[in-house]
Amino acid sequence: MTPADLARLLDRIAEGDRAAFQAVYDATSAKLFGVVLRILRDRDVAEDILQEAYVRIWDNAARFDATKASPITWMATIARNRAIDEVRRRRPRLSDDAEALERIADPAPSPARQAEAREDLGRLDDCLKALEGERAQMVRLAYLDGLSREELAVRFGHPVGTIKSWLRRSLMQLRDCMDL
Amino acid sequence: MTAPEDRDIDALAAEYALGTLDADERAEAAARRQREPYLDAAIVDWERRLAPLLDNVDAAAPPEDLFQRIEARIAGAASPAATPIAPSMPPTPILTAGDDPRRARSGGAQGEVVRLRRRVAAWRTLAVAASVALAALVGVLVYRPAFVVRQPDQRYVAVFQDDDKAPRFVMSVDLASRQVTIRPIDAAPAPANVYQLWIVAEELGEGPQSLGLLDGVDRPTRKTLAHVTPAALEGALFGISLEPPGGSPTGKPTGPALHGALIPMSTGGE
Numbered sequence: 001m002t003p004a005d006l007a008r009l010l011d012r013i014a015e016g017d018r019a020a021f022q023a024v025y026d027a028t029s030a031k032l033f034g035v036v037l038r039i040l041r042d043r044d045v046a047e048d049i050l051q052e053a054y055v056r057i058w059d060n061a062a063r064f065d066a067t068k069a070s071p072i073t074w075m076a077t078i079a080r081n082r083a084i085d086e087v088r089r090r091r092p093r094l095s096d097d098a099e100a101l102e103r104i105a106d107p108a109p110s111p112a113r114q115a116e117a118r119e120d121l122g123r124l125d126d127c128l129k130a131l132e133g134e135r136a137q138m139v140r141l142a143y144l145d146g147l148s149r150e151e152l153a154v155r156f157g158h159p160v161g162t163i164k165s166w167l168r169r170s171l172m173q174l175r176d177c178m179d180l
Numbered sequence: 181m182t183a184p185e186d187r188d189i190d191a192l193a194a195e196y197a198l199g200t201l202d203a204d205e206r207a208e209a210a211a212r213r214q215r216e217p218y219l220d221a222a223i224v225d226w227e228r229r230l231a232p233l234l235d236n237v238d239a240a241a242p243p244e245d246l247f248q249r250i251e252a253r254i255a256g257a258a259s260p261a262a263t264p265i266a267p268s269m270p271p272t273p274i275l276t277a278g279d280d281p282r283r284a285r286s287g288g289a290q291g292e293v294v295r296l297r298r299r300v301a302a303w304r305t306l307a308v309a310a311s312v313a314l315a316a317l318v319g320v321l322v323y324r325p326a327f328v329v330r331q332p333d334q335r336y337v338a339v340f341q342d343d344d345k346a347p348r349f350v351m352s353v354d355l356a357s358r359q360v361t362i363r364p365i366d367a368a369p370a371p372a373n374v375y376q377l378w379i380v381a382e383e384l385g386e387g388p389q390s391l392g393l394l395d396g397v398d399r400p401t402r403k404t405l406a407h408v409t410p411a412a413l414e415g416a417l418f419g420i421s422l423e424p425p426g427g428s429p430t431g432k433p434t435g436p437a438l439h440g441a442l443i444p445m446s447t448g449g450e
Contacts (some may be wrong), residue, residue, distance in 0.1 A: 018251070025247050030239035037240050050242055052404075054250045055392075059407040068224055073231040080234070084199040088206055095409075124232045142200045143233050149200050171194035171226075178229050 001027045006071035007064070014062035021058055028075055029054075035076055036083040039146035049086055053079035087146045127177035135170045142167065190222050197226035245426065250300065252427030253392030338440035340420050348438055349375075349420055355410040362420070364397040376423045377401075378433055381416035383409065388419055393427050 006027065012020035030052060037046040056078050064074050128136040134156055141155070142148045149167070153160045195201050213220040230326045340349040348367040353360045362377065375397070378388035395401040405413065419438035421428070428434050 021254075022247065025250070029246070030241050031234075031237070033242040034237045034240040035234055038237055047243060047246060050246065051250050051253060056406065058250075069228055069231070073228060073234075076234050077227045080199075085206065085210075088199075088203040090199075090294050092349065100402045124229065139198065140233065140236075142198050143230055144237060146199055148202065152200075157211055167195065167200055170190070171198065175190070175194070175226075175229065175267060 003070045003072065008064045010061045010064045010071055013058060014064075021054075024057070025054060028072060031148075032076055034078040036079050038144060039083040039087055045086065045090075046083070047081050050079065053082050056082070056176070082111065084146055088148070123178060124174075127174050130162065130177055131170050131173060135166055138163070138167060138169055189216075189219050193219060193222035195205075196223050196224050196231055209283040237376060242447060248426045249393065252390060255390035255428060255431040336414070338418060340418075340438040340440040349440075351418065353413060355413055358405045358408060358410065358413065360391075360405060361398045361400050361402045362394055364394075367397045368414065372425055373422050373435070374425055374427060375420050376427050376433070377403070378419040378421065379405075379408065379416050380419070381408065383412040384416075388433055390431065391418075393423075394420070 001023075006024060009020040010023045013024060029050070033046065033050050034172065036049045036053070037043065040046045040049060050130070053075075057075055068074075069077070128139060131139070138152050138156065141152060147155070149160050149163045150162045152167075156163070158166075192201075192209055196206065196213075201209060209219070213223055288373075336353045336355070338351045338353075340351065349362050349364055351360055351362045360377075367375065375394040377391040377394060379391050380388050391403060391405065400437075408416070417439065419433060419437045419439045421433035422435035423433070
């Protein structure tokens, strides 16, 4: 399903079309579940959050703006934001786990990604590589695994304040790099 | 992006999108973006910049029945294109429309609303007369009909009970955050059945609209009703019906139902 297909289906969802909703769910739920499960690390909680995310997608489909985001980015962001809300609310959780480290050690991208996204990822990857030392890994762990500043501080052995300022500087550097 | 405060907004947006704000900062940023378009736009920009990282996430198949659970939560909340009411659907004890001729078209929502509004008027009188504090709630639960007890700060409580029986559920609502919490008190569904929460509010269209299934009878269910405005919530009527697994198959209540209402009150009482 192309981004244009998804965008058309979102328009139909905005009009209350359940068949369109089912089609969008079928095409995107495995991706979105992967996103929330990785952050939440608990299937039951991830299922709840995924449900909430799709209810939001149903409710807010009319607000989708194709000029601002691709449909899958819009949907994944809704799901991810809910997952991050939840994981921040549920703190503290285990501050470190080997599984997450393993995932980061092997950041092989999924072969199924779309060409359009590949180009964006290439650019983001290049800009991440330009960050100093461990900072690209911090950004990935925060974004993909939902690690908090405190968890990053434990993992990388630096004070929270240092992590905070590093993240902030890294993000500004990323922005400047990507917006070139 | 030159003024210092612009830089601060962009940094806040970046950390919001990255996800590293703590719970309080995150809630504050989420509230601010609702009223600060500049911050909202900055967050959207950052979400777009970072989203390509999601390509690194492995897909994971959700459980087979998850879509049905989602559908149960949106059931009835759709536009007129939504599932039509089956004419043969048995009337529910609470949301019965009598002989309202519009029932065939709309599920008799108007009749239900009128009927339930009358009950609300009665409850309002009682609630005002009672004017009990939440601390006394347990003490008054044995009385019927449902008491509705106001708490400070836009918090409301409604009690769900059968006409002559002990309360089954107590629901609290925080209008500001649109969060509802339903606590089972003495609810025991038949095996394999589930409880489903409904709302009747004119703003949401005719008839009861599903707010989804309750998590169970052994723990509270919390929901954020992002699609219902505080004003609609305040005046809404609520129902909890017993439904088959997965929720109502018709998008409207099909099983025995309990009802409750939140009574809007001014700060100084009425």
